[in-house]
Amino acid sequence: MSSDGLLKALNDSQRYLDVVHKPQLGKSEAEWLVETTVENFAKYYNSGFIEYRKSVAEAGDFASxxxxxxxxxxxxxxxxxxxxxxxxxxxxxxxxAHPKVIGAVQAQLQKSPLPTQELLDPLRGMLAHLLAEITPGDIQYSFFVGSGTEAVEGAMKVAKLYTRKSGFIAAVRGFHGKTTGSLSLTGKSIFRRPAMPLHNNIYHVPFGDAEAIEQQLSIAKEVGNDIAAVVLEPIQGEAGAIVPPDDYWPRVRQLCDEHEVLLIADEVQTGLGRTGKLWGVDHWDVAPDIITSAKALGGGVMPIGAFMASPKIWSVFNSNPFIHTSTTGGNPLACAAAIAAINVTLEENxxxxxxxxxxxxxxxxxxxxxxxxxxxxxxxxxxxxxxxxxxxxxxxxxxxxxxxxxxxxxxxxxxxxxxxxxxxxxxxxxxxxxxxxxxxxxxxxxxxxxxxxxxxxxxxxxxxxxxxxxxxxx
Structure with a gap:
């Protein structure tokens, strides 16, 4: 990198910071920002993103x-x-920008934005306590990450560690993320095929069909494909808000118990009130063994995800607390936002x-x-x-x-x-x-x-x- 290039980066970064600090822009400034944003996305982020976004095509001369x-x-x-x-x-x-969430993050920002990684940071413990109070069944322990796909990856890992099995059953058209493990569970070829081969010992069945899960569990046992867990969204989101039959989730819970496999509820999208219940599984009074959360958990202000489980399952983490770590996951700013998000969700009904x-x-x-x-x-x-x-x-x-x-x-x-x-x-x-x-x-x-x-x-x-x-x- 030449000195001229570094000088340009210095000047550009200052101009961008000036935009960050401005509460509003004049017309010419706004037009410059639109043009710069389109150019930056096309040249330095992903040109396909610009081609796809309907806002660009529909907003006239300027992208939205x-x-x-x-x-x-x-x-x-x-x-x-x-x-x-x-x-x-x-x-x-x-x-x-809910003011209570913004206020919590701003207050924490003045104290410590990130943890030492060595001492105990109080907000992580507070958030874990709150989640234990609001999650279904006997779920008690939490681990915090930065996104939904990381939460699913963690859920898969703890399931494998606890069961000492490697297989998973997921649903066709289900969506669980796009990192390698969670992508293995995702049930859409357009996302999966370009990254193949993925995690092996993964089986997909039609969503809402408990008999298909029962059949797959029976086949897996017969041929030796040990299944650690069944992983499902309570209501499929990316597939188009697909609601399963009312007897589906209770039957899946029963099947998991009969076959001694874990039930993982991916509540990244359905959790924290989205479907008219605090958790999607609450519509059917089912308690999963492991549950994931993200998206709304950060109150629309900070990115944060979590995977949570019962003490029995979490014992594999408690015995070796460094078997799964994250440098920035569960940082004080994100935890402050999540604590406020839970408070607002309950307080405002x-x-x-x-x-x-x-x-x-x-x-x-x-x-x-x-x-x-x-x-x-x-x-x-x-x-x-x-x-x-x-x-x-x-x-x-x-x-x-x-x-x-x-x-x-x-x-x-x-x-x-x-x-x-x-x-x-x-x-x-x-x-x-x-x-x-x-x-x-x-x-x-x-x-x-x-x-x-x-x-x-x-x-x-x-x-x-x-x-x-x-x-x-x-």
Whole structure:
């Protein structure tokens, strides 16, 4: 590296820091930031990311670059406001920049941002205690990491250490992360195939089919493929908010006990109130042996993940506390955020809010879907983890981009727009839900108008019924 290059880095870093410290930007500054961000992503991060993001294609001359947010709304750097129905794929349960979480992190920042690694840091113990109080069954011990995929990796490791077995059963279309171990569990070829071979002794079965798990466990025992654990999302998130039959989780718990394998609930996305229960497994009163958490655990402010288990299982860690470590996992800033996130979730009754708002949202989405059966095939989900299922990818993309033009951000996926999640902050107001429903209806009407004008088969369908109109605020 030349001295000129280092001098440039010094000057560029200072200019970037100046942006960080500015509460808002003028028009020319904002335009510079948009152009710089697009260029930086294209040249130094991932050019495919720029090509994929619908915000770039739909925002006109300038890409949409996020800037600030509060509650369930955020603004881009040009000042346009959006209702957030994506919620960072489950990160923003508490909304953007919840003041209690921000305050906890700021207070801890003034004391010690990172631990010594040698002494005992109090917040790690506090958070572990809180999680023991709110997790199902006899789960008591926790280990903290920086993300959901790390939490799944840790859950796999402790399961293998405890059982002295190496195999796992997971679900088709399930999602558990993209590092090598968790990717082995993930049930989508588009993510798995490029990285093959992955962890061996992994078996995938259809989600919601307990008999398939029973059959796989029996086969594994017969041929000697020792299974350490069954790993499942309570409700499949990335697959499109897929809810299993009501007898599924109790039956899987029974099967795991009968075959002496562990049950791991991947609650990275479903945990901490997202589905209208504190934990997704609470819908079926099932206690897993190991549970993972992340996303919302950091209160939308700090990244943190955790895997947790009962004392019996955790004994393999207690006997050798250095068999699994992380330099920055469970740092004081992240733990402060998580402690505040748990406090806010309970204090503001966000679990109950998610259940009530989710029931309302799903009811009206099903009404819209019924009126537009040429566009929709289904609405699925629980609480505020909702899946919109469209007849094809093209329509799903048009709905997502049309809503974005109207100031509503919902999720699209790189490989499939046929199923698009609605996953807003749990603090979203009823008025904001009504606004989203109206903008969705307007998007559908626009789509019908466009296709009818070109002679396409997609017909126009009537606007909201009078009964529905009376409940929805424009």
């Amino acid at each position: 670059v996020e800037w600030t947010g509060r509650g369930a709304t955020f603004r881009d750097v040009m000042g346009k406001e959006y209702i957030d129905c994506l919620g960072g794929f489950g990160v923003f349960n508490l909304g953007w 966000l679990v109950e809010q998610a259940a009530e708002k989710g029931e309302y949202f799903i009811k009206h989405l099903k009404e819209i879907a019924a009126r537009h059966s040429d566009i929709y095939t289904d609405i699925t989900g629980k609480g505020l983890l909702i899946g919109q299922h469209f007849v094809n990818d093209d329509i799903g993309y048009e709905i997502a981009s049309g809503l974005f033009k109207r100031g509503v951000l919902i999720s699209g996926t790189l490989n499939n727009s046929r199923v698009i999640r609605i996953e807003p902050p749990l603090v979203m107001t009823m008025d904001e839900i009504d606004t989203v429903l109206n903008r969705l209806e307007d998007t559908i009407q626009s789509l019908h108008s466009t296709t009818s004008g070109t002679g396409a088969e997609l017909p126009k369908v009537s606007l909201l019924s009078d009964d529905t109109k009376s409940h929805i605020v424009a």
